[in-house]
Amino acid sequence: MDSEQYADQIRLCASCPKLCRHVCPTFSAWRSNAPTPHGRAILLHYEAVGARNLDDRAVEVIYQCLQCSHCLTWCIPEVDIASIVEMTRERLVSEDRYPSGLDRLKQSVDANHNPFGEPHGTRTSWYVTEGGEVTRIVYFTGCTASYREQSIAVATVELLRSIGYQVLVLDDEWCCGSPLLRTGFVPDALVQAEHNVEVLNSIDAEAIVATCPGCYKTLVKDYPEHGLSIRIPVRHISDLLDEKLSALDESDFSEVITYHDPCHLGRHSGVYDAPREVIRKISGVEVSEMKRNRENATCCGNGAGLRTLFPDAAKRIGSSRIQDAKDVGARVLVTSCPFCKNMLKGQADESLDVFDLPEFVLGMTQRLNQKDE
Amino acid sequence: MIGAKRKTIAAERIAGVIGNDFVTIHETDALLTSVDAWPLSLAKIRAGELIPFADIVAYPHNVEEVSQILAICSELEIPVTPVGGGAGSCGGIIPVYGGLHLDLKRMNRIIGIDHDSMVVRVEAGVVGIDLEEHVNRFGYTTGHTPTSLRASNVGGFLATRSGGSMSSLYGKIEDMTLGLQVVIPDGSIIECKAVPRHSVGPDLKQVFIGSEGTLGVITEATLQLFPIPEERRFRSMCFPDITSGLDAIRSIFRAGIRPSVVRLYDETDTAMSIAPHFEVDDESCMLLLAFDGSRERVALDEQQSANICQAHGAQDYGDGPSRRWWEHRYDMYYPSKFLTSGYSIADTIDVVATYDRLERVYWSMKEAMESEGAIVLCHFSHMYLHGGSMYMIFFSSQPDAESLWSTYERIWHAGIEACHKEGGVMSHQHGVGLTRSTYTEDELGSSFHVLKMIKQALDPKGIMNPGKLGMGVQK
Structure with missing residues (x-):
């Protein structure tokens, strides 16, 4: 986006009578005019025309954005506030004006290659090696599945093995860099990215599969935008499972299932049908759609540093999404993102089970096997 | 503005009622709370001008909190401007004398649907589209579909006597409202019971519907529902x-x-x-x-x-x-590059008249507005058995900001004057706000005196949204 496009976009957004605000999750979380696409655009427009600089509160407002791009779905002039926010954060970081609450995240990724402050040496502690399969595939596990949602990682490997893959999990996989890219720490993110590209390009495999849409988008879109390319095709697990549908058994599940579209997989990567097809095939149940779904799906609240900086607001957004699932009578909520699952599971009660897609597929398969026995 | 000492005292006392998290004196929040959908405000923002903003913004969560806040503001004589969705097109929420912006967005509970009576009880801060989507799930529609539906709140609908694009069948908000809860400036909570009709004196809820925050704060309403049409x-x-x-x-x-x-x-x-x-x-x-x-x-x-x-x-x-x-x-309500480039503005004067005058009002306004250099287009909408409204839409582009502001004012003046000359009424659904405030006395004629007496009785200190509806202009 050049400077003229930037000026046009923020002027257009600042002139709008708030036609997207009703879908902005941070508006819902704070119920204020400030943390909204329109609020951010006005602050940036005032700054751009020299009328008013971004003060500390304005910087905070720029960081009260999930970069979920839901506003873009509703924007006929196609103002891309998520990208504008990301550009602005990069500038704020370069001026050393970012919220200090991000320091720990940045330092942890720099030092440990994950945002959770966990030692890198335990990244693959969940992984049990096993040979015998025929086709090699790299599972880019991502930090959330490695440290916080290990059941997803375990399920993914088991599932991939069950459909004939030899799965490689890399000890020297580092954070993909997404948390740093979204919060403005681009040079630090590129250190992670360059390492990953070098490691991934040294491996002989059919494909790289990611369960985390944040990793997937970063590997597929952000790396090339920064001149980094991975030789091996990168695929999301939903796409791979969709392709292997014939290898999956069909169960006869009777509960109401709904599906939450992760922003990075849906709006940012255009993947909507594959996870739904997998759920339908494996459970025998059509997804009961929530009020807002597919390109109009509400964010879970866990992205772009929001939970790090504003955990209460992030959880309010997650709770609201859980309510959306309950409103359609769902007993099971499936998503296809460890980060979304982590947030949604944390906000759900015992009336709603939350799974990531590989967990759900494996669970259905095991259920079927138990029945057979 | 209200002065540093009073500002500090008021902010602290209000925080004592609703908590520190829900009161702010940050200029950024205050400025953004002042932004509505008034084309002049948005044009001034594009031109880099700061619009007026409040000293304090408070976000109450229930009617009791509103009551206590108004009592504090009455005691301290601090101007209070209620704000809902901030989607009005006339500058009604702009706190021209500073003071407190009372933002009702957190009062967003849909309290319940009475299926027997087919009514819904709802707090003022519920966004229109959230209400409509909620009642749709039960097979109902509110029938209220203003273009601002995605941003405007129930409280704003009521405060401005708003109308939707289907008002010919379903009516305007004043027709749809069965019950109303209002907090008046001394902090008293007033309930107008929800009934379809009554004969116990004047319908007092109609005093507050359309009062634009000058008489009190609308906090809750009971609204009609209709079955979703087959x-x-x-x-x-x-x-x-x-x-x-x-x-x-x-x-x-x-x-x-x-x-x-x-x-x-x-x-x-x-x-x-x-x-x-x-x-x-x-x-x-x-x-x-x-x-x-x-x-x-x-x-x-x-x-x-x-x-x-x-x-x-x-x-x-x-x-x-x-x-x-x-x-x-x-x-068409999304901004375009054409309409937001340079010093340009597009606005609408929505007026209403009976059929005998409607066409004359149209021609007279069109001629008057065009004589000020405006490009004018119009559609007649919100039509009824006895007359209807028309949208006089105008556009002007000028070489600099000052020329645009003065041209804008002249077009409005010419339009309203022509409307009054031919016996029209200067707004059907957008309300008065700042664009029409100075014309209110002309519009209401001898009945303006009654409105002023009501204001004096309910708000003797003149704290409620001063400068609007032609009342409460502070020295």
Whole structure:
């Protein structure tokens, strides 16, 4: 986006009578005019025309954005506030004006290659090696599945093995860099990215599969935008499972299932049908759609540093999404993102089970096997 | 502005009621809370001008908190400007004298639907589209579909006497409201019970509906619901001029038909809004109609309306233009590069008159506004048995900011003066705000005195939204 496009976009957004605000999750979380696409655009427009600089509160407002791009779905002039926010954060970081609450995240990724402050040496502690399969595939596990949602990682490997893959999990996989890219720490993110590209390009495999849409988008879109390319095709697990549908058994599940579209997989990567097809095939149940779904799906609240900086607001957004699932009578909520699952599971009660897609597929398969026995 | 000492005291006392997290004195929050959808505000923002903002912003969560806050502000004599969605088009929420912005967005509970009575009880801060989507799940519609639906709140609907695009059938918000809860400036909570009709003196809730925050704060309402219609049908008719179009509309209503949508575009608006999508003759005027109800009923109404239109010289365009308008009705409100470049502004003066005056008001306003250099287009919409409203839309572009602000003021002045000269009323649904505040006394004539006495009785210290409805201008 050049400077003229930037000026046009923020002027257009600042002139709008708030036609997207009703879908902005941070508006819902704070119920204020400030943390909204329109609020951010006005602050940036005032700054751009020299009328008013971004003060500390304005910087905070720029960081009260999930970069979920839901506003873009509703924007006929196609103002891309998520990208504008990301550009602005990069500038704020370069001026050393970012919220200090991000320091720990940045330092942890720099030092440990994950945002959770966990030692890198335990990244693959969940992984049990096993040979015998025929086709090699790299599972880019991502930090959330490695440290916080290990059941997803375990399920993914088991599932991939069950459909004939030899799965490689890399000890020297580092954070993909997404948390740093979204919060403005681009040079630090590129250190992670360059390492990953070098490691991934040294491996002989059919494909790289990611369960985390944040990793997937970063590997597929952000790396090339920064001149980094991975030789091996990168695929999301939903796409791979969709392709292997014939290898999956069909169960006869009777509960109401709904599906939450992760922003990075849906709006940012255009993947909507594959996870739904997998759920339908494996459970025998059509997804009961929530009020807002597919390109109009509400964010879970866990992205772009929001939970790090504003955990209460992030959880309010997650709770609201859980309510959306309950409103359609769902007993099971499936998503296809460890980060979304982590947030949604944390906000759900015992009336709603939350799974990531590989967990759900494996669970259905095991259920079927138990029945057979 | 209210001075540093009073500001600190007020902020601390309000925080004592609602908690520190829900009171702010940050300029960034105050500034953004002041931004509504008034075209002049947005043009000034584009030009880099800061618009007026409050000293303090508070976000109460319930009526008791509103009550305590108003009592504090009364005691300290601090101006209070209530704000809902901030979607108004007249500057009604701009706190011209600073003080407190009372932001009701956190009061967003849909308290419940009474299925027997087919009404919904709702807090003032509920966004219109959230309410509509909620009641849709139970098979109802509010019937209230203003273009601002995605941003405006129930409290804002009520404060401005707003109307939706289907008001010909479902009515305006003042028709839809059965019960009302209001907090008056001394902190008293007033309840107007929800009933369809009554005969216990004047209908006091109507004193507050349309009061634009000058008499108190609307905190809750009980609104009518309607079953989602079994069928909605569209029909479009093109007339040789607005006279024949208005005659046809009048005849449709006299025949006992109540279309949900009635929009007659003058030749300029037809050329700009319809001609890019449908082949229409120059100087023709398109009428868009919609009908809601049972299949049998709407089929009959549609056919009878079509017959009436054709008897008035209309050409039948089928459902196309009308359906297209419905499906794209929000599109024209998105800003475009053309309308936001340089020093440009587009605005609407929505006025209302009885049928005997309507066309004269139109021609008089058009001539007066064009004499100030405006490009003017119009559609007649929100039509009723006895008359209806028209949207006088104007556009102006000037070489610099000062020229634009003065031209804008002259166009408004010319338009309102012409409307009054021909016996029209200066707003149908947008309200008064700042654009029409100075004309309120002219508009209401001798009854303005009554409004001032009501204001004096309810708000003797003049703290509520001063400067609006032609009242409470502070020295």
